[in-house]
Amino acid sequence: MSVLNTTLKPFNATAYKDGKFVDLSxxxxxxxxxxxFFYPADFTFVCPTELEDLADIYPTLQKMGVEVYSVSTDTHFCHKAWHDTSPAIGKINYYMVGDQNHALSNNFEVLREGVGLADRGTFVLDPQGEIQLLEITPEGVGRNAAELLRKIKALxxxxxxxxxxxxxxxxxxAETLAPSLDLVGKI
Amino acid sequence: MSVLNTTLKPFNATAYKDGKFVDLSxxxxxxxxxxxFFYPADFTFVCPTELEDLADIYPTLQKMGVEVYSVSTDTHFCHKAWHDTSPAIGKINYYMVGDQNHALSNNFEVLREGVGLADRGTFVLDPQGEIQLLEITPEGVGRNAAELLRKIKALxxxxxxxxxxxxxxxxxxAETLAPSLDLVGKI
Amino acid sequence: MSVLNTTLKPFNATAYKDGKFVDLSxxxxxxxxxxxFFYPADFTFVCPTELEDLADIYPTLQKMGVEVYSVSTDTHFCHKAWHDTSPAIGKINYYMVGDQNHALSNNFEVLREGVGLADRGTFVLDPQGEIQLLEITPEGVGRNAAELLRKIKALxxxxxxxxxxxxxxxxxxAETLAPSLDLVGKI
Amino acid sequence: MSVLNTTLKPFNATAYKDGKFVDLSxxxxxxxxxxxFFYPADFTFVCPTELEDLADIYPTLQKMGVEVYSVSTDTHFCHKAWHDTSPAIGKINYYMVGDQNHALSNNFEVLREGVGLADRGTFVLDPQGEIQLLEITPEGVGRNAAELLRKIKALxxxxxxxxxxxxxxxxxxAETLAPSLDLVGKI
Amino acid sequence: MSVLNTTLKPFNATAYKDGKFVDLSxxxxxxxxxxxFFYPADFTFVCPTELEDLADIYPTLQKMGVEVYSVSTDTHFCHKAWHDTSPAIGKINYYMVGDQNHALSNNFEVLREGVGLADRGTFVLDPQGEIQLLEITPEGVGRNAAELLRKIKALxxxxxxxxxxxxxxxxxxAETLAPSLDLVGKI
Amino acid sequence: MSVLNTTLKPFNATAYKDGKFVDLSxxxxxxxxxxxFFYPADFTFVCPTELEDLADIYPTLQKMGVEVYSVSTDTHFCHKAWHDTSPAIGKINYYMVGDQNHALSNNFEVLREGVGLADRGTFVLDPQGEIQLLEITPEGVGRNAAELLRKIKALxxxxxxxxxxxxxxxxxxAETLAPSLDLVGKI
Amino acid sequence: MSVLNTTLKPFNATAYKDGKFVDLSxxxxxxxxxxxFFYPADFTFVCPTELEDLADIYPTLQKMGVEVYSVSTDTHFCHKAWHDTSPAIGKINYYMVGDQNHALSNNFEVLREGVGLADRGTFVLDPQGEIQLLEITPEGVGRNAAELLRKIKALxxxxxxxxxxxxxxxxxxAETLAPSLDLVGKI
Amino acid sequence: MSVLNTTLKPFNATAYKDGKFVDLSxxxxxxxxxxxFFYPADFTFVCPTELEDLADIYPTLQKMGVEVYSVSTDTHFCHKAWHDTSPAIGKINYYMVGDQNHALSNNFEVLREGVGLADRGTFVLDPQGEIQLLEITPEGVGRNAAELLRKIKALxxxxxxxxxxxxxxxxxxAETLAPSLDLVGKI
Amino acid sequence: MSVLNTTLKPFNATAYKDGKFVDLSxxxxxxxxxxxFFYPADFTFVCPTELEDLADIYPTLQKMGVEVYSVSTDTHFCHKAWHDTSPAIGKINYYMVGDQNHALSNNFEVLREGVGLADRGTFVLDPQGEIQLLEITPEGVGRNAAELLRKIKALxxxxxxxxxxxxxxxxxxAETLAPSLDLVGKI
Amino acid sequence: MSVLNTTLKPFNATAYKDGKFVDLSxxxxxxxxxxxFFYPADFTFVCPTELEDLADIYPTLQKMGVEVYSVSTDTHFCHKAWHDTSPAIGKINYYMVGDQNHALSNNFEVLREGVGLADRGTFVLDPQGEIQLLEITPEGVGRNAAELLRKIKALxxxxxxxxxxxxxxxxxxAETLAPSLDLVGKI
Incomplete structure (x- = not known):
C-alpha cells in the first residue's frame, strides 16, 4: 500500500534547539x-554535510511556513554536545530531535533492523500531518537541499x-499544466 | 523496517519497447x-512530461550500464497506442511495462489502495536487484531527471x-569524504 | 451455489459517456x-467487433428500459483515447466503465487471476440489481448481440x-407455455 | 476468480442412454x-422443449466430436420413465445423467441452495476437461441450441x-481476425 | 445419544396428494x-410393494388419528408421474413428499452419503412431533405394515x-402390565 | 448420515451365559x-416378556447361524442374580451382557442421556459386523420376536x-422380485 | 488441589429406602x-459385609444428626431385589442410591474409568455440603465402621x-489440645 | 476419575533421617x-501427636517391609531443628521429607491452594509405586495409626x-472371603 | 523491561514480630x-549473619521512617521457633514474614524455580509501594547493611x-550535583 | 523466576577501547x-562520577581476572566523542559499548520502556557467562565501586x-563459615 497520505503517528521526544532542550510531540x-530529516548518527561523516546544506535553506523554508526536524537515534544530550564541538553543526537553528527510543524511526519505517540507526530519509508533511513526498538514499550518498526546496515549492x-x-x-x-478532457492523449 | 536493501520480488509482465511487445521478468x-519509474496513467498530464524528461537522460544511463523501466497499471496495448499518438511519448526508447495485474505496483508498495493507480515512485536497484535509493512525489508534482542522474552517479x-x-x-x-576514527566529531 | 439472483455489490468507478467523464456507483x-458487458482490453481485436455489435442494439435496449455498461480493466482515460482514435469505438454511446482497480471484475468473478484482464462475460440484471442471466466466452470467441436481445426480451x-x-x-x-398439473409428464 | 479454464471435478453417476443404464465418471x-446441459426437473415444462431442441443438433455435434450430457437432480429411473412416456423426450439419444446426489450440480455451481434443483446452465468443455464457455438462464427462459452450435463451432x-x-x-x-501489433488501436 | 424423543426439525417441501400439489412444513x-415412511426411489421395485402395503392400512390409521407421509428424494413431479402410470402407486391416497433437497432424509439421518437416496426407514411421531419408535431395513428387505400397525396401537x-x-x-x-414395586424381580 | 452398514465398534464386556461368566469382545x-437386543433394566416389567419371547426363537436363530446378545447397563452379577430368581429369565440360554460402563449402549446410540439406561433397540449385524437392520421402541411398547425372525430370514x-x-x-x-430395466415404472 | 472443603455438586437419583423408591437430589x-458410602456392585462379596457393618452404626449416626447414603452404579431396581433376597442387605434402613448414570461416582471422582464401577470411597459432608474427610480402599480391603464413627465424632x-x-x-x-503461641515447638 | 492405582510421580527432595540429610527421589x-504421611506444619499442635502415634507403629511396619515418609512444606533444616527441640518429634526414626517446593503436596493433590500447607493425607503405595488406599482428615481431626496398620495388613x-x-x-x-459365582447374591 | 518503579503486588501473609503473630498485606x-529482605531458609548459615547485620541498623531505619520485612519460604511457626532458639535471631525486632505459599518470592521474582527457596534479594520501596532500588547476591555471598543504609539515605x-x-x-x-544544560559534556 | 544463574544471551556490538573501535560479542x-555496568546516557551528570569511580578499581579487577564493560544506548561514535572531551571519561581504559540497538539493555532487562535509556544496573558474570550477582539503583543515586569490589572478592x-x-x-x-549439620539452628 502507498505510504503517501498516511498520517504522522503520535510520538513524544526531546529536541535541542537554540541552546535549549524542548519537548516535542x-x-x-x-x-x-x-x-x-533522518540521518544515521551524530559525530559521523556524511551527516554533517547534509545537515549544514539543510541549514542553508532553513531561513527560506521558515518564510514558506515550513518547520524542520532533524532526527537520529542519538539523545538530545549528544545533539547538544555535537552542536557545541562541531563548526558545521554549530550553525544549525532547526530542531535536533533525540530518537533514542526509536519511536520516530519506526513510525517512518527508516530504522535499520538490528542496527539501531536510521536511513537518510526525508519526509515532507502538510499541515494536516500527512506525508506528501519522500526520498531515501543509502549510507554513502548525500542528499541535495536545493532539489528538496524545488519539490516543496511545487507541492x-x-x-x-x-x-x-x-x-x-x-x-x-515556470508554467504549469491544467488537466482537462481535451488534453487526454494530447501531451 | 527500512525498505533499503530489500530485493526485487518475482514478477512477469509484458512491455512495449522499440515497436515490439516483449516479455519481462x-x-x-x-x-x-x-x-x-512508476506513474499513474497513460493519456494523462504530468506523466508525459516526466517520461520525456527521463527519455532525455536515457542514453547517458545506458552508457552507465543502467536500464530503465517505466510502469503504470495500463496494458502494453495502451502503451503502444499512446506511443503511436503522442509526440512526447513517441520519443521513448526504454521499456514501457504493462502492470494491469498490479503485481509490480504492489511489490514496490506504490499502489493507491482502492484506486488501482500507482504513485510517482522512482526506485534505483543495483545489479543484485536490491533497492538502493527511492523517491516518491504526489499526483501534482513532477520529478526531476537531472537530480536522479546525480544520485545514480553518486551511488x-x-x-x-x-x-x-x-x-x-x-x-x-567533486571531492568525497574518507570516514576514519580521527574524523569523529571533527566535521 | 448458483450465482443467479445474487445482487450487484457496491462499487465506485468513472466512465466515459458522450464526451464526458461521469462517476458511477x-x-x-x-x-x-x-x-x-465485460471484455479483456482496449486497443485489441475481438473486443471492438463485440462493442460495435452491442452499439447496434443499444437504441432498442434503451427503448426497452435497459442500460448498457461495457467494462474493462483499462482507465477511463484509455476509453476516451480509444473512442477518439477508433472508428468502431467512436460509434459507442453507452457507458464505457474504467475498472482499473478490478472491483467490478472481481465482484462478477470474471477477473483472470494473475493476468489483470476480464473474461468476455455478459450479465443481465433486473431493476432490483439481481443477476438474471449470464454468458461467458473465451478470449477468441465473440458474442452475439442478437441472441442477447432475444434472451432479454424473453426475460x-x-x-x-x-x-x-x-x-x-x-x-x-411466439407462443409461451402455461405450466399446470395436467402438463406434468405430457410434454 | 474466473471459472473459465477450471477443470471438470471427479464424479460418479448413472445415466440412461439408448435403453440402458450406464455408469459414468x-x-x-x-x-x-x-x-x-443442466435443467431443473423431469416431468416439467420448459425443460422438454430445450431437451428436444438439443436433440435436434445432437447428430451435428456428434460429427464435430462433441458428446452431450443432460443433467437434472432426478434419478436415472426417472429419466427412463420419462423417456418411456413423453414423445419429446423419447427422441433423445444422448446421455441423461441422474444427479440425485447433487454432485455435478454442486461442482458446476448451478444447484439452487435449499431447493435441490439445478439452474438452466450450459457448459462446454474441451477434451482436457476444462470449461471453455458457459451460459445460464433463469427458470422461465429457454435456451437456443442454434446459438450454442455457433459458439462451439467458433470455439x-x-x-x-x-x-x-x-x-x-x-x-x-465467415472471416476471422489475425491479431498483430499493427492492428493495435486500428479496429 | 438416543434418537427417541427428539423432535421433528423444521422443513419445507411439496407433496402430491389426491391429484394436487400441496406445500408441507x-x-x-x-x-x-x-x-x-422413507424409501429409496420412484419407479423401482421393492418400494411399490411397501407403499401398496402401507396404502392398505391407511384407512385404519386415519381412523386412529394418524397421518402418513411417504418420502423419497424424487420431486413431486416424479411422484405425480409415477402415480399416473403405476397401478400399485395409483391406489395411494396419503402424502407423497418430494425431498429432492434432501432436507427430510438428512433430518431423520437416513440419507445414504454420496448416493443421494434414502434408506427404508419408518418413524412414528406423536402429536408433539417427537419420535416414538422407528425401524430401518436394507435395500433388499421389505417392511411389514401389519407389524407397524401393531406397534402404533400399542404406542x-x-x-x-x-x-x-x-x-x-x-x-x-390383550392384557397389559402395571409396573409396581411388588413386581420388581417377580417377572 | 445413515447408520446402516456402519461397523460394530470395539468393546470389552463380561456376560452371563449357561451358569458362567464369560468375557466378550x-x-x-x-x-x-x-x-x-438392548433393554432398560433388570428386575423390571416389559423387559422379561421380551427376553422370554426372544428365548423362544433362540434355537431357530442358532440353526440359522445367528448368535444373540441381550444388553442392559446392569452388571453380570445382576444378570446372574435375576436369572437365579426369575422364572422367565431362568429360561434364557443366550448371552446376557453387562454394560455397566455404557460402552455398548453408547456405540449403538441407544443410551438415554442423563438416565444411564438403554432404549429397547434391536440391531442385526452380518458376519462382517455391519448393521443391516434395526428397530427401536419406547419404554412402554414391547417388541415382537416373530417379526424379527421374518426380517432376519429375508435378510x-x-x-x-x-x-x-x-x-x-x-x-x-414366498416369491421374490428380480429388479430389471424392464420393471422400471411397471410395478 | 486439595479436595477438602469442595462442595457437593448437583445431582438427581432414585434410592430405595424402607420399602419405597424415593427421589433424591x-x-x-x-x-x-x-x-x-460408595461400593462397587450389588450381589458381590466384600460389599455386603461393609454395608452390614455400616447398618450397625446407623442408629447412632442418626442420633448424631448424620444421614447415610450407600451408592453403587446399580439401579434402584437392583437394590430392591438385593434387599429382598440377601439377609445381610435386608437389615439396611438407610438410603441405597441407584447411580446407573454415573453422576455421583463421577462427582466424587471414584468411578473406575472404563469399568463403570465405583471404588470403596467414604466421604463425610458437613451440613453446608462440603467434604470434611474421606477414605478410599481397594477392591479387596473392607472398611471399618467403628473408625468412621470415631472420626465423625472428632469432626x-x-x-x-x-x-x-x-x-x-x-x-x-478424651482430652483435646488448645493451640496457642506458647505451644509452638513445645509438643 | 479414580485416584487408586495411579502411579507415584517423579520428585526430588531432601529428608532428615537418623541425624543425617539424605536425598530422596x-x-x-x-x-x-x-x-x-502429609501434615500441615512443623512446630504446630495436632501434627506432633500424629507423628508420635506413627512412630510407635514404625518398627512393626518396617518388619512388614513398609517404609514411612512424613511430609510437610517445611525444609529439612526445620525438620532437623524440630527434631532437636521437641521430645515427641525426637523419637522419630522414619524419613522427614522437606517439601518446600510443594512438589509432593501437589502430586498427591493435598496442597491447600493459596495457603502453602498440606492436608492431613495418608497414602499407601505398593512396591510398584501405585496408590492402593488413602485417607484425608481436616486440620482439627487427628488420624489413628492403629487403623492404618489394620488396613495395610489387609492390603x-x-x-x-x-x-x-x-x-x-x-x-x-480373621476369616476372609473367597468370591465365586455361587456366592453371587448369597451374602 | 526494567523492574524499577513497578508496584508491590497484592499479598497476604502472617509474620512474627515482638512475640506475636500478625497478619500482613x-x-x-x-x-x-x-x-x-529475602533469604533462603531458617536454621541455616549465612542468613543469620545477614539478619543480625540488618537488626543493627533497624533503629536507624525506623527513625528514617523505613520499615523492615525479612522473608523466607518458612512458616511463621518456624520463624518463632528460630527466634526462640538462636541468639542472633533472638535480637530481631522487625517483621519476620512467613512466605510458605511462595506469593512474595514469586512477586519479587526471587523464587528459585523447582527449589522452593528465595534468593538473597533486597528491595527498597517508596511509600507508594514502587521499587526504587534492589540488589541480589548468591547463596554464598552475604550482603552489607552499611551499604544498604548509604543507598537508602541517598534515595x-x-x-x-x-x-x-x-x-x-x-x-x-557530601556534595550533590545539580544537572543543567551547561553541565552537558562538562563532567 | 530468579534471574541468578541465567546465561548471557547472544549479542553483537561495537565498543570504544583504547582509541580504537572494536567488535564485541x-x-x-x-x-x-x-x-x-549500565548507565543512562553519555554527556550527563551522575554517570561520569560512576564511570570514573569504576575506572579507579579497574586495575585491581584486571588483576583478579575480571573484565569491565560499560554500556549505554549511545553509539560508539558518541563514546569516542565523550572520551575526547570529558576529563573524567578520558581516564577510562575499559570497554565502552554502544548499545544503540537496545539488544544488551533488553537482554539484561534494564531498558526503560518507551524511554530508550538503561537503568543504573550492575551485573557480575562468571566465566561461564552466568549472572552471579546484580544491583540496580535509580536515576539519582550513584553506585559505589568499593562495595562492588567487596562482593566480587567474596564471590x-x-x-x-x-x-x-x-x-x-x-x-x-575475614573469617568464613563452613555449613554443617551441627550448625543447623546454632547461628
Whole structure:
C-alpha cells in the first residue's frame, strides 16, 4: 500500500534547539508544513554535510511556513554536545530531535533492523500531518537541499492552485499544466 | 523496517519497447543497474512530461550500464497506442511495462489502495536487484531527471570506491569524504 | 451455489459517456434493467467487433428500459483515447466503465487471476440489481448481440407475465407455455 | 476468480442412454469435447422443449466430436420413465445423467441452495476437461441450441487455428481476425 | 445419544396428494400422530410393494388419528408421474413428499452419503412431533405394515393409559402390565 | 448420515451365559450373524416378556447361524442374580451382557442421556459386523420376536441370492422380485 | 488441589429406602451431616459385609444428626431385589442410591474409568455440603465402621468447639489440645 | 476419575533421617511398600501427636517391609531443628521429607491452594509405586495409626492371596472371603 | 523491561514480630518506606549473619521512617521457633514474614524455580509501594547493611531534593550535583 | 523466576577501547569474569562520577581476572566523542559499548520502556557467562565501586572454596563459615 497520505503517528521526544532542550510531540508538529530529516548518527561523516546544506535553506523554508526536524537515534544530550564541538553543526537553528527510543524511526519505517540507526530519509508533511513526498538514499550518498526546496515549492503551488499541476523539473515561476478532457492523449 | 536493501520480488509482465511487445521478468532485470519509474496513467498530464524528461537522460544511463523501466497499471496495448499518438511519448526508447495485474505496483508498495493507480515512485536497484535509493512525489508534482542522474552517479561512485562516501549535493568530479576514527566529531 | 439472483455489490468507478467523464456507483445502476458487458482490453481485436455489435442494439435496449455498461480493466482515460482514435469505438454511446482497480471484475468473478484482464462475460440484471442471466466466452470467441436481445426480451416477458414461461428458442411474439398439473409428464 | 479454464471435478453417476443404464465418471467424459446441459426437473415444462431442441443438433455435434450430457437432480429411473412416456423426450439419444446426489450440480455451481434443483446452465468443455464457455438462464427462459452450435463451432475453429480469433456474431465460413501489433488501436 | 424423543426439525417441501400439489412444513405435521415412511426411489421395485402395503392400512390409521407421509428424494413431479402410470402407486391416497433437497432424509439421518437416496426407514411421531419408535431395513428387505400397525396401537394404548405397559408381541385387546414395586424381580 | 452398514465398534464386556461368566469382545462377535437386543433394566416389567419371547426363537436363530446378545447397563452379577430368581429369565440360554460402563449402549446410540439406561433397540449385524437392520421402541411398547425372525430370514435370503429382493411382508418361501430395466415404472 | 472443603455438586437419583423408591437430589442432602458410602456392585462379596457393618452404626449416626447414603452404579431396581433376597442387605434402613448414570461416582471422582464401577470411597459432608474427610480402599480391603464413627465424632467436636483440636487417635471424652503461641515447638 | 492405582510421580527432595540429610527421589521409594504421611506444619499442635502415634507403629511396619515418609512444606533444616527441640518429634526414626517446593503436596493433590500447607493425607503405595488406599482428615481431626496398620495388613494379605478378599473390619488372623459365582447374591 | 518503579503486588501473609503473630498485606506496607529482605531458609548459615547485620541498623531505619520485612519460604511457626532458639535471631525486632505459599518470592521474582527457596534479594520501596532500588547476591555471598543504609539515605535525599542527584559513593552530608544544560559534556 | 544463574544471551556490538573501535560479542565475553555496568546516557551528570569511580578499581579487577564493560544506548561514535572531551571519561581504559540497538539493555532487562535509556544496573558474570550477582539503583543515586569490589572478592572466594560461605559484610581476609549439620539452628 502507498505510504503517501498516511498520517504522522503520535510520538513524544526531546529536541535541542537554540541552546535549549524542548519537548516535542505530534501535536506540536501539526498545523504547519514540516520536513523530517533522518540521518544515521551524530559525530559521523556524511551527516554533517547534509545537515549544514539543510541549514542553508532553513531561513527560506521558515518564510514558506515550513518547520524542520532533524532526527537520529542519538539523545538530545549528544545533539547538544555535537552542536557545541562541531563548526558545521554549530550553525544549525532547526530542531535536533533525540530518537533514542526509536519511536520516530519506526513510525517512518527508516530504522535499520538490528542496527539501531536510521536511513537518510526525508519526509515532507502538510499541515494536516500527512506525508506528501519522500526520498531515501543509502549510507554513502548525500542528499541535495536545493532539489528538496524545488519539490516543496511545487507541492505548495499545487496544493494552493486547484486545477493546475507542476510538470517535470518545474521551477518556481515556470508554467504549469491544467488537466482537462481535451488534453487526454494530447501531451 | 527500512525498505533499503530489500530485493526485487518475482514478477512477469509484458512491455512495449522499440515497436515490439516483449516479455519481462525479475530474472531479466537482475544483473544490471535498473530504474523503475512508476506513474499513474497513460493519456494523462504530468506523466508525459516526466517520461520525456527521463527519455532525455536515457542514453547517458545506458552508457552507465543502467536500464530503465517505466510502469503504470495500463496494458502494453495502451502503451503502444499512446506511443503511436503522442509526440512526447513517441520519443521513448526504454521499456514501457504493462502492470494491469498490479503485481509490480504492489511489490514496490506504490499502489493507491482502492484506486488501482500507482504513485510517482522512482526506485534505483543495483545489479543484485536490491533497492538502493527511492523517491516518491504526489499526483501534482513532477520529478526531476537531472537530480536522479546525480544520485545514480553518486551511488555508483560510492559502491565502486570502498572507503569513500559522497557528501551532500555531491556532483560528479567533486571531492568525497574518507570516514576514519580521527574524523569523529571533527566535521 | 448458483450465482443467479445474487445482487450487484457496491462499487465506485468513472466512465466515459458522450464526451464526458461521469462517476458511477451501484446506486446509479439499480432501478433499471442493466447489461454489464465485460471484455479483456482496449486497443485489441475481438473486443471492438463485440462493442460495435452491442452499439447496434443499444437504441432498442434503451427503448426497452435497459442500460448498457461495457467494462474493462483499462482507465477511463484509455476509453476516451480509444473512442477518439477508433472508428468502431467512436460509434459507442453507452457507458464505457474504467475498472482499473478490478472491483467490478472481481465482484462478477470474471477477473483472470494473475493476468489483470476480464473474461468476455455478459450479465443481465433486473431493476432490483439481481443477476438474471449470464454468458461467458473465451478470449477468441465473440458474442452475439442478437441472441442477447432475444434472451432479454424473453426475460422481460416472463417477469411481466406470471404463469407463463418461454420455451426453447422462443422469439418475441411466439407462443409461451402455461405450466399446470395436467402438463406434468405430457410434454 | 474466473471459472473459465477450471477443470471438470471427479464424479460418479448413472445415466440412461439408448435403453440402458450406464455408469459414468469424469474419466469417461475427458478426451472428447463435451456439453453439460443442466435443467431443473423431469416431468416439467420448459425443460422438454430445450431437451428436444438439443436433440435436434445432437447428430451435428456428434460429427464435430462433441458428446452431450443432460443433467437434472432426478434419478436415472426417472429419466427412463420419462423417456418411456413423453414423445419429446423419447427422441433423445444422448446421455441423461441422474444427479440425485447433487454432485455435478454442486461442482458446476448451478444447484439452487435449499431447493435441490439445478439452474438452466450450459457448459462446454474441451477434451482436457476444462470449461471453455458457459451460459445460464433463469427458470422461465429457454435456451437456443442454434446459438450454442455457433459458439462451439467458433470455439473449435479458434482452438485449431492459432493466430486467428472469431469476431462478434461469427458464423462458420465467415472471416476471422489475425491479431498483430499493427492492428493495435486500428479496429 | 438416543434418537427417541427428539423432535421433528423444521422443513419445507411439496407433496402430491389426491391429484394436487400441496406445500408441507413441520407446522402442518405437528398436532396429529404421524408416520414418515422413507424409501429409496420412484419407479423401482421393492418400494411399490411397501407403499401398496402401507396404502392398505391407511384407512385404519386415519381412523386412529394418524397421518402418513411417504418420502423419497424424487420431486413431486416424479411422484405425480409415477402415480399416473403405476397401478400399485395409483391406489395411494396419503402424502407423497418430494425431498429432492434432501432436507427430510438428512433430518431423520437416513440419507445414504454420496448416493443421494434414502434408506427404508419408518418413524412414528406423536402429536408433539417427537419420535416414538422407528425401524430401518436394507435395500433388499421389505417392511411389514401389519407389524407397524401393531406397534402404533400399542404406542397409543401406552400413552393413553398411564401406569400400564404393553408386553412383548402385545396385540390390541390383550392384557397389559402395571409396573409396581411388588413386581420388581417377580417377572 | 445413515447408520446402516456402519461397523460394530470395539468393546470389552463380561456376560452371563449357561451358569458362567464369560468375557466378550467385538472380535468374539464378528464372523457370525448377530442380534444385539438392548433393554432398560433388570428386575423390571416389559423387559422379561421380551427376553422370554426372544428365548423362544433362540434355537431357530442358532440353526440359522445367528448368535444373540441381550444388553442392559446392569452388571453380570445382576444378570446372574435375576436369572437365579426369575422364572422367565431362568429360561434364557443366550448371552446376557453387562454394560455397566455404557460402552455398548453408547456405540449403538441407544443410551438415554442423563438416565444411564438403554432404549429397547434391536440391531442385526452380518458376519462382517455391519448393521443391516434395526428397530427401536419406547419404554412402554414391547417388541415382537416373530417379526424379527421374518426380517432376519429375508435378510439372509437377499444376501445369499444376488439379483433378488424380498418385497413387503415377505415370508419364507414366498416369491421374490428380480429388479430389471424392464420393471422400471411397471410395478 | 486439595479436595477438602469442595462442595457437593448437583445431582438427581432414585434410592430405595424402607420399602419405597424415593427421589433424591443435592438439595435433599444439604442441611444435615451426611455420609456417602460408595461400593462397587450389588450381589458381590466384600460389599455386603461393609454395608452390614455400616447398618450397625446407623442408629447412632442418626442420633448424631448424620444421614447415610450407600451408592453403587446399580439401579434402584437392583437394590430392591438385593434387599429382598440377601439377609445381610435386608437389615439396611438407610438410603441405597441407584447411580446407573454415573453422576455421583463421577462427582466424587471414584468411578473406575472404563469399568463403570465405583471404588470403596467414604466421604463425610458437613451440613453446608462440603467434604470434611474421606477414605478410599481397594477392591479387596473392607472398611471399618467403628473408625468412621470415631472420626465423625472428632469432626463434630472440633467444629463445635472453636479453639480446640482433636489429637491423634482421639476418642470421645478424651482430652483435646488448645493451640496457642506458647505451644509452638513445645509438643 | 479414580485416584487408586495411579502411579507415584517423579520428585526430588531432601529428608532428615537418623541425624543425617539424605536425598530422596521416586526411584528410591519404589520397590518397597510405602506410607506417605502429609501434615500441615512443623512446630504446630495436632501434627506432633500424629507423628508420635506413627512412630510407635514404625518398627512393626518396617518388619512388614513398609517404609514411612512424613511430609510437610517445611525444609529439612526445620525438620532437623524440630527434631532437636521437641521430645515427641525426637523419637522419630522414619524419613522427614522437606517439601518446600510443594512438589509432593501437589502430586498427591493435598496442597491447600493459596495457603502453602498440606492436608492431613495418608497414602499407601505398593512396591510398584501405585496408590492402593488413602485417607484425608481436616486440620482439627487427628488420624489413628492403629487403623492404618489394620488396613495395610489387609492390603498385603489380599495382594498375596489371590482369590481371597478381606471383609469389613477384618483383623489379622480373621476369616476372609473367597468370591465365586455361587456366592453371587448369597451374602 | 526494567523492574524499577513497578508496584508491590497484592499479598497476604502472617509474620512474627515482638512475640506475636500478625497478619500482613500490601495495604499494611504501603504508606511508609519499606525494605523487603529475602533469604533462603531458617536454621541455616549465612542468613543469620545477614539478619543480625540488618537488626543493627533497624533503629536507624525506623527513625528514617523505613520499615523492615525479612522473608523466607518458612512458616511463621518456624520463624518463632528460630527466634526462640538462636541468639542472633533472638535480637530481631522487625517483621519476620512467613512466605510458605511462595506469593512474595514469586512477586519479587526471587523464587528459585523447582527449589522452593528465595534468593538473597533486597528491595527498597517508596511509600507508594514502587521499587526504587534492589540488589541480589548468591547463596554464598552475604550482603552489607552499611551499604544498604548509604543507598537508602541517598534515595531519600534525591526524592526530597528535586534538581539534585547523588553522585557515585555519595555519603550523607557530601556534595550533590545539580544537572543543567551547561553541565552537558562538562563532567 | 530468579534471574541468578541465567546465561548471557547472544549479542553483537561495537565498543570504544583504547582509541580504537572494536567488535564485541557474547563469545568474546565468556571465558573470563565480567562486569556489565549500565548507565543512562553519555554527556550527563551522575554517570561520569560512576564511570570514573569504576575506572579507579579497574586495575585491581584486571588483576583478579575480571573484565569491565560499560554500556549505554549511545553509539560508539558518541563514546569516542565523550572520551575526547570529558576529563573524567578520558581516564577510562575499559570497554565502552554502544548499545544503540537496545539488544544488551533488553537482554539484561534494564531498558526503560518507551524511554530508550538503561537503568543504573550492575551485573557480575562468571566465566561461564552466568549472572552471579546484580544491583540496580535509580536515576539519582550513584553506585559505589568499593562495595562492588567487596562482593566480587567474596564471590570469587566462595566459588573457589567449596564448603565455605562468606557471611554478611565479609571483607577479604575475614573469617568464613563452613555449613554443617551441627550448625543447623546454632547461628
Amino acid at each position: 505530534d501535536a506540536d508538529v501539526k498545523g504547519k508544513w514540516a520536513v523530517f 505548495q503551488y499545487w496544493v494552493s492552485h486547484p486545477g493546475e499541476v507542476c510538470p517535470a523539473k518545474w521551477e518556481e515561476g | 525479475d530474472a531479466d532485470v537482475k544483473g544490471k543497474w535498473a530504474v523503475f 555508483q561512485y560510492w559502491v565502486s570506491h570502498p572507503g569513500e562516501v559522497c557528501p551532500a549535493k555531491w556532483e560528479e568530479g | 451501484d446506486a446509479d445502476v439499480k432501478g433499471k434493467w442493466a447489461v454489464f 422481460q416477458y416472463w417477469v411481466s407475465h406470471p404463469g407463463e414461461v418461454c420455451p426453447a428458442k422462443w422469439e418475441e411474439g | 469424469d474419466a469417461d467424459v475427458k478426451g472428447k469435447w463435451a456439453v453439460f 473449435q475453429y479458434w482452438v485449431s487455428h492459432p493466430g486467428e480469433v472469431c469476431p462478434a456474431k461469427w458464423e462458420e465460413g | 413441520d407446522a402442518d405435521v405437528k398436532g396429529k400422530w404421524a408416520v414418515f 397409543q394404548y401406552w400413552v393413553s393409559h398411564p401406569g400400564e405397559v404393553c408386553p412383548a408381541k402385545w396385540e390390541e385387546g | 467385538d472380535a468374539d462377535v464378528k464372523g457370525k450373524w448377530a442380534v444385539f 439372509q435370503y437377499w444376501v445369499s441370492h444376488p439379483g433378488e429382493v424380498c418385497p413387503a411382508k415377505w415370508e419364507e418361501g | 443435592d438439595a435433599d442432602v444439604k442441611g444435615k451431616w451426611a455420609v456417602f 463434630q467436636y472440633w467444629v463445635s468447639h472453636p479453639g480446640e483440636v482433636c489429637p491423634a487417635k482421639w476418642e470421645e471424652g | 521416586d526411584a528410591d521409594v519404589k520397590g518397597k511398600w510405602a506410607v506417605f 498385603q494379605y489380599w495382594v498375596s492371596h489371590p482369590g481371597e478378599v478381606c471383609p469389613a473390619k477384618w483383623e489379622e488372623g | 500490601d495495604a499494611d506496607v504501603k504508606g511508609k518506606w519499606a525494605v523487603f 531519600q535525599y534525591w526524592v526530597s531534593h528535586p534538581g539534585e542527584v547523588c553522585p557515585a559513593k555519595w555519603e550523607e552530608g | 557474547d563469545a568474546d565475553v565468556k571465558g573470563k569474569w565480567a562486569v556489565f 570469587q572466594y566462595w566459588v573457589s572454596h567449596p564448603g565455605e560461605v562468606c557471611p554478611a559484610k565479609w571483607e577479604e581476609g
